[in-house]
Amino acid sequence: MSDTRTRRVAGATDSQQGDHPSGDNRFDLVDKHLKRARYEQDQLIETLHVAQDVFGYLSEDILIYVARALRLPPSMVYGVATFYHLFTFDPPGDHSCTVCTGTACFVKGADDIVQAVSDTYSVPAGETSEDGSLTLKTARCLGSCGLAPVVVFDGNVLGHQDTESTLELVAGAVGGGG
Amino acid sequence: MAAPIDLHEVMEREREERFRTRWRVKACSSTACLSAGAGATIKAMEDLVERDDMVLEVQVIPTGCMGLCSAGPLIRMMRRGGDEADYRNVTPEAAVEIVRSHVLDEEPVPEYQLDTSMPFFTSQERVVLANGGVINPDRIESYVAHGGYQALEKALTTMKPKAVVEEIRKSGIRGRGGAGYPVASKWSLLAAASGKTKYVVANGDEGDPGAYMDRTIMEDDPHRLIEGIAIAAYATGANQAYIYVRAEYPRAIERLDRAIRVARRNRLLGRKILDTNFDLTVEVRIGAGAFVCGEETALMASIEGRRGTPQLRPPYPTEKGLWGSPTMINNVETLANIAPIISRGGDWFASLGTEKSTGTKVFALAGDITNTGLIEVPMGTTLREIVEDIGGGIPDGKQFKAAQTGGPSGGCIPSKFLDTPVDYDSLRELGSIMGSGGLIVMDEDVQMPDVAKYFMEFSMDESCGKCTPCRVGTVQMHNLLQRLCDGTGSKQDLRDLEHLCSVVRDTSLCGLGQAAPNPVISTLQYFRDEYIALIDQQEVVHA
Numbered sequence: 133m134s135d136t137r138t139r140r141v142a143g144a145t146d147s148q149q150g151d152h153p154s155g156d157n158r159f160d161l162v163d164k165h166l167k168r169a170r171y172e173q174d175q176l177i178e179t180l181h182v183a184q185d186v187f188g189y190l191s192e193d194i195l196i197y198v199a200r201a202l203r204l205p206p207s208m209v210y211g212v213a214t215f216y217h218l219f220t221f222d223p224p225g226d227h228s229c230t231v232c233t234g235t236a237c238f239v240k241g242a243d244d245i246v247q248a249v250s251d252t253y254s255v256p257a258g259e260t261s262e263d264g265s266l267t268l269k270t271a272r273c274l275g276s277c278g279l280a281p282v283v284v285f286d287g288n289v290l291g292h293q294d295t296e297s298t299l300e301l302v303a304g305a306v307g308g309g310g
Numbered sequence: 311m312a313a314p315i316d317l318h319e320v321m322e323r324e325r326e327e328r329f330r331t332r333w334r335v336k337a338c339s340s341t342a343c344l345s346a347g348a349g350a351t352i353k354a355m356e357d358l359v360e361r362d363d364m365v366l367e368v369q370v371i372p373t374g375c376m377g378l379c380s381a382g383p384l385i386r387m388m389r390r391g392g393d394e395a396d397y398r399n400v401t402p403e404a405a406v407e408i409v410r411s412h413v414l415d416e417e418p419v420p421e422y423q424l425d426t427s428m429p430f431f432t433s434q435e436r437v438v439l440a441n442g443g444v445i446n447p448d449r450i451e452s453y454v455a456h457g458g459y460q461a462l463e464k465a466l467t468t469m470k471p472k473a474v475v476e477e478i479r480k481s482g483i484r485g486r487g488g489a490g491y492p493v494a495s496k497w498s499l500l501a502a503a504s505g506k507t508k509y510v511v512a513n514g515d516e517g518d519p520g521a522y523m524d525r526t527i528m529e530d531d532p533h534r535l536i537e538g539i540a541i542a543a544y545a546t547g548a549n550q551a552y553i554y555v556r557a558e559y560p561r562a563i564e565r566l567d568r569a570i571r572v573a574r575r576n577r578l579l580g581r582k583i584l585d586t587n588f589d590l591t592v593e594v595r596i597g598a599g600a601f602v603c604g605e606e607t608a609l610m611a612s613i614e615g616r617r618g619t620p621q622l623r624p625p626y627p628t629e630k631g632l633w634g635s636p637t638m639i640n641n642v643e644t645l646a647n648i649a650p651i652i653s654r655g656g657d658w659f660a661s662l663g664t665e666k667s668t669g670t671k672v673f674a675l676a677g678d679i680t681n682t683g684l685i686e687v688p689m690g691t692t693l694r695e696i697v698e699d700i701g702g703g704i705p706d707g708k709q710f711k712a713a714q715t716g717g718p719s720g721g722c723i724p725s726k727f728l729d730t731p732v733d734y735d736s737l738r739e740l741g742s743i744m745g746s747g748g749l750i751v752m753d754e755d756v757q758m759p760d761v762a763k764y765f766m767e768f769s770m771d772e773s774c775g776k777c778t779p780c781r782v783g784t785v786q787m788h789n790l791l792q793r794l795c796d797g798t799g800s801k802q803d804l805r806d807l808e809h810l811c812s813v814v815r816d817t818s819l820c821g822l823g824q825a826a827p828n829p830v831i832s833t834l835q836y837f838r839d840e841y842i843a844l845i846d847q848q849e850v851v852h853a
Contacts, residue, residue: 176615177598181557208616215617215774216598218557234519235714235750236676238764272601272768274558275522277676277748278342278379278683289345 161186166201173202180213189220225260225267227305229285234273236280248295265306314577314584317454324455333368333413336386340375348383354402355409367413374530376443379683387412396424429699430681437670438646439686441531450572453533461652462537466586474545480656482668487641488745490734496638499628500546503636508548511639512539514555517601518717521748523672524642528562532569538645543590551592554609566594601772605820606639619776620820663689667733678753680705694728708753716745718765719825721832741832758837763791765829780823783814794844
């Protein structure tokens with residue numbers, strides 16, 4: 133295993149370079165959390181959340197970094213990270229479209245919305261389009277069942293959506309659709 | 311150490327604040343209303359008050375969920391010591407009009423007025439949600455003004471831990487997470503457990519799709535949950551508690567974190583609570599998207615930072631739980647019921663609901679129904695009252711087909727059982743379960759094999775993989791359902807499906823695996839003809 137301290141994480145820009153030994157100051161935010169958690173091993177899931185917030189996804193380097201900091205075997209960190217659905221290992225697209233597929237949204241036709249966006253932008257649910265412009269996700273239930281079907285676009289929760297309104301929304305931000 | 315909060319002084323102060331202005335506008339700022347645009351509505355009213363110099367006349371108060379989510383954003387105009395008027399679908403422009411009309415002309419605006427005499431409001435009994443639409447969830451003072459933390463004070467200063475457990479036993483309350491285990495029995499087990507360290511855990515991993523009762527409690531009344539946890543810990547001798555929240559609920563996490571900090575500052579948590587000898591630390595732990603973590607042994611593994619896979623029981627958590635110490639896990643809604651039980655007495659609680667299912671139950675009413683939202687009714691209310699009266703029936707003149715309760719572990723109840731009282735035992739008899747409280751109404755257009763397939767896909771995705779019957783069985787059942795729904799299934803597929811249902815139910819390790827076949831079993835029981843029709847269709851095509 134290579135020494136992560138001297139390696140840079142892909143995606144770090146010059147402005148983010150600084151004093152952190154990795155050359156990427158975003159690790160400072162992870163360190164800050166680790167310190168506050170007193171490097172307790174049961175803080176693994178919380179730490180992974182912080183790391184994903186900071187970096188947008190969990191690269192192999194980040195997982196190894198967290199494993200070392202918490203003195204856990206990398207296999208365990210990898211096992212935990214891959215067990216939970218919310219952790220992602222690929223960089224996210226510029227825009228994200230999450231369609232809720234909870235029961236209420238299912239009854240109200242959420243599957244058609246997923247299919248339409250997926251077909252229009254050639255992006256399977258759970259993945260990012262080839263040009264990196266759009267990530268299409270499904271959620272199990274966002275708990276806004278009174279507003280079904282619900283779509284979350286770039287963090288904005290939108291209720292009572294249908295295929296047309298969602299495609300319009302995505303086209304407005306990502307463009308294309310043809 | 312700072313002095314603890316003086317509950318009575320805060321109440322007095324809040325009362326004065328309440329009478330400071332002639333008008334108060336309560337504006338629902340729960341997640342559903344915010345999604346419907348409540349943020350802009352509230353901003354418009356605040357700007358109006360500022361611009362038109364009405365600061366001494368009107369105060370705008372953001373509150374928790376008012377219930378009728380499908381009509382959001384909701385606001386309530388309240389005149390000092392007098393009338394109230396509720397409004398629905400309040401856009402920013404409408405809000406300005408409504409506030410002006412009330413304050414300047416003393417006239418309501420009928421166009422947006424909400425009829426609060428309709429059964430949606432009058433048939434409910436609000437205990438858990440009593441503070442929804444009433445208090446400002448971000449201010450502990452607002453909670454205290456409505457009786458908050460008095461139950462904790464009463465328990466700590468006038469009751470022995472045993473007396474608290476006894477009161478809970480009298481109330482007859484059963485766990486609101488789904489299985490309906492008597493709460494007092496669990497509490498006694500932890501109280502009797504030996505060991506220096508004991509833990510209380512609030513289960514806020516509300517994973518059933520279609521359920522958002524716990525989220526609303528955590529977001530809109532966080533102190534109610536904290537008070538319940540503190541009373542539970544006092545009664546059982548625990549000094550450390552965790553609230554396990556789904557990561558999908560960032561707002562709940564933020565509000566709970568803040569509420570815990572504020573409670574600590576006011577000596578309602580931490581060391582020597584309210585100057586007694588009771589110490590309690592409460593921490594929030596965040597999930598990361600795994601349905602199985604709602605199962606108590608998996609939840610504990612997740613709190614310890616591990617993969618959330620369940621363990622065989624016994625030993626039960628009350629013997630050997632978190633880090634090997636005795637641990638008690640209660641659902642969020644259960645704990646939200648504790649403060650009212652201690653304040654008003656177990657007998658009062660037992661007088662609500664039915665003999666074996668006491669109290670009220672919160673349901674998230676959704677699907678093909680006119681009034682969607684969060685409701686709370688006494689246990690034993692019939693499904694018909696919920697669907698037809700409170701829910702306002704099925705829209706577009708369509709027919710009711712089934713109500714789904716209990717999520718992926720529950721079942722579908724057909725129209726012939728609409729008069730069944732909703733309580734733990736009646737639902738179980740019908741092959742469904744109470745579950746955490748998601749209630750999805752389906753109209754005639756919904757195909758039941760599709761519903762079964764939908765839930766099986768969910769269980770297949772969420773199977774943790776530890777035991778074979780659930781890991782392999784759910785995939786095979788999904789394949790069979792897929793074939794049947796596509797119209798390419800055979801009679802043998804249906805037989806295989808039924809066989810697998812019993813294998814997975816009888817041999818899975820944890821409750822989630824054992825319950826995974828339930829949606830299939832119940833739709834086969836009540837809507838078998840729909841499955842048969844799918845097969846016949848195929849046989850006709852081949853002929």
